[in-house]
Amino acid sequence: MLVINNNTELDIEKMSQVLMKWYDVNARILPWRNKSKNSPYHIWISEIMLQQTTVKAVIPKFKSFIKRWPDIKKLSLASIDEILHEWQGLGYYTRAHNIFRSALIISKNYNGRLPKNIDSLKELPGIGDYTAGAVASIAFSIPVLPVDVNIERVLARINGLFKNEKNFKSKVNNVAKLFYESKRPGDLTQAFMDFGAIICKPNNPLCEICPLSKFCLSFRKKIVGKVPGKKYLKSRKKRYGVVFFVINNKNQILFRKRKNSKILRGMMELPMTPLSKHKWNLNSLDQYYPIKCEWEDNNIFVKAPISGFQLEIKILFSRMGIQENGEWVALDNIGSYAIPSIFKKIINKVLKELP
DNA sequence: GTCCAGGTAG
């Protein structure tokens, strides 16, 4: 028995068995699937269409596409305009271009048949790690388990892995590799896919009828809904700001009160520039300096996610004698003010990193 | 109405 992440229930053989048994009864009927033998061409087209696109949207498009171009040779004789027209509404139109380019390559170099190994598949435009693995396992019975978000979620839940933690991707890939030995690689891949879509759903997973629950660490810990969670920093829009960090010889920091702003109104903040889409030119800060003094640039940056944005704050620093004007807050009294956590974060970082 | 996921290419 293999043990991953303290999951002593993990038993690859047994899990594959259970999953296959479930799949044999519950497999979705989809137009690109064939009980006796899957067509590599159909699997390829369906996998490309299914990238970023729901099964529901793909089904009618797949049918008309295959009807119009029943094999790769015929597809290679089409025009890109025809293919784009057929792709209309599916989105990500580069996929259509890539399919056409691949069709030409396959006709020319592979006699109209998809190559049967992962490396050659990945050389074709539009085929990356996932799609190569999907086609290889489903169409050619090559023992791999490609990891898309659905399979990732299933494996992560079974092993209690969070996207947040270090090396999440490689941990999931390592678990996936444990399943490479399967006797029915294509069915196992599709079993995982259907299982992720029907039972181990992103929201409201059906744990009460899940045949894998006894192997599932998240289920045992009652945290299924939280796994795999989100990455801490997603691709958010970037905004840049410069904070003026002023501290006096009584260990007080210069603050100011936010006024006519939508967010964080009435809370205390460190003096700073407005947030900009672009990095600040340090020569254009004149109108934003809270006081007149010399500014040290210690090359300190603080990154923080806030309401849909990823902030990158640069710190300019100044140490000075007692000064009457302004809102000065003693370091050991910060707790008694309404200060957004982002500014606390900045303060902590600055105090830690100052030379 | 707004937010945002999601494989691949670049």
Add this chain to the structure above:
DNA sequence: CTACCTGGAC
């Protein structure tokens, strides 16, 4: 890392 597009979540 971002752009690509759409539809599903909220």
